[in-house]
Amino acid sequence: MxxxxxxxxxxxxxxxxxxxxxxxxxxxxxxxxxxxxxxxxxxxxxxxxxxxxxxxxxxxxxxxxxxxxxxxxxxxxxxxxxxxxxxxxxxxxxxxCPYVKKIQNIVYNHYKNGYKIIILGNKNHPEIIGINGWCENKGIVVNSEEEFKNIEILENENYCFVSQTTMKLSIYNNIVNYLSEFANHVIIFNTICKATKNRQESASLLSKKVDLMIVIGGYHSSNTQKLAKVCSENVKTYHIETINDLDLSIFNKDMQIGITAGASTPDWIINEVLDTLKNL
Ligand code: SF4
Missing domain, CATH: 3.40.50.11270 (Rossmann fold)
Structure with a gap:
């Protein structure tokens, strides 16, 4: 294996x-x-x-x-x-995180200067609740291209667009393409964190060459959920919190297994999974 x-x-x-x-x-x-x-x-x-x-x-x-x-x-x-x-x-x-602080500052400063704030992200996620709290909770929060297209972008308003740091890059890019129509009164900030982007790219690459992916991280962790989604587009993927969540009977010696872990997963939990699989 x-x-x-x-x-x-x-x-x-x-x-x-x-x-x-x-x-x-x-x-x-x-x-x-x-x-x-x-x-x-x-x-x-x-x-x-x-x-x-x-x-x-x-x-x-x-x-x-x-x-x-x-x-x-x-x-x-x-x-x-x-x-x-x-x-x-x-x-x-x-x-x-300094990357989140940067978004809060962008939102705070633009809101003070009269911009309407559009936030791409999950409205229930603490990062988004926090960011929206820097524009008196007046931000327009959308979580998908469909939701975004329902916003009416008014000619006589200025908008500031930011994204949750863990947003899936493809969704962000599609919205930014759409926003280019309104380029003269929408200011766009790419606030997706590189750590997230790098994790998603590495996970996607690895998931294309293995028989099965294991994604380790909290079930409520947004970035881990997105990693699992990216991998499941290519191969059978199991999202687990710890080794105890893994059914070891699914493995056989001819398999190639890929492993990745969310940004909030400590090394000791990853190593526990690696060691257990190596000892099978
Ligand atoms: S993924 Fe990590 S580095 Fe990136 S914004 Fe979140 S906490 Fe910061």
Whole structure:
């Protein structure tokens, strides 16, 4: 059985940075909360909880807690959350990925200058909820070409177009082609993160030459779901969170197996899968 790991699999720069910063603060101080789970990976979140980190969903949930500092996760957060924490004098450990922060700044500055904001992404994803919170939740959020074509682009308005960092490149490109018709009053920012693009390209390449792909990562992780989608367009693909989710009876010695992992999947979970398959 041949097993190949995709180039660019596992923790991306932004997640690694956020996890390192969070471990540092949890190790040194008590009464630390995070605003939402730090990453979309249950195993890593459980590890933090065991070290004393409390997870709250909204800043209002902090009211009755004795809180020293609040970690803003790599997905970022709404402007109103920063305002609330500042107002209540609660310290912030801001681990927002710099690529997400850049989108928030673009949206904030253009909104202030009168642009209507169009955001390509999943309206329920924390990154998009956070970004939309930098234009008073007035952004028009679309998640597909079909949804996008229902927007009425008005001649007398200026628009600013940004995308979720994990958006599938082909959807983004199709919308940008369509937007070129309105080039004189729509300003387009390509905000898809290279880590996502590289992962998708490596996964796609690998999935074309193997008999089966395994995509490792949280079931709620947007970038992992997209990797699984990209691979399943080429070959039978299994999305698993850990080795325990894999039915080992599906493998045989003549198979070529490809493996990739989402940006929020730690090395130890990837290695567990690799080692188990190698030992079959
Ligand atoms: S995928 Fe990209 S944008 Fe998202 S956390 Fe990683 S480096 Fe940052």
């Amino acid at each position: 041949k097993i190949e790991l995709a180039h660019n699999a596992g923790f991306c720069f932004g997640v690694k940075r956020a996890i390192d910063m969070s471990f540092e603060v949890v190790k040194e101080q008590s009464n630390i909360c995070s605003l939402g789970p730090l990453i979309h990976n249950k195993q890593v979140v459980d590890e933090f909880k065991s070290q004393g980190l409390t997870v709250v969903d909204e800043v209002e949930d902090l009211k009755n807690l004795d809180v020293n500092k609040v970690i803003i996760r790599s997905h970022g957060s709404k402007k109103s959350d920063y305002d609330y924490l500042d107002f209540n004098d609660i310290g912030i450990v801001d681990t927002t």
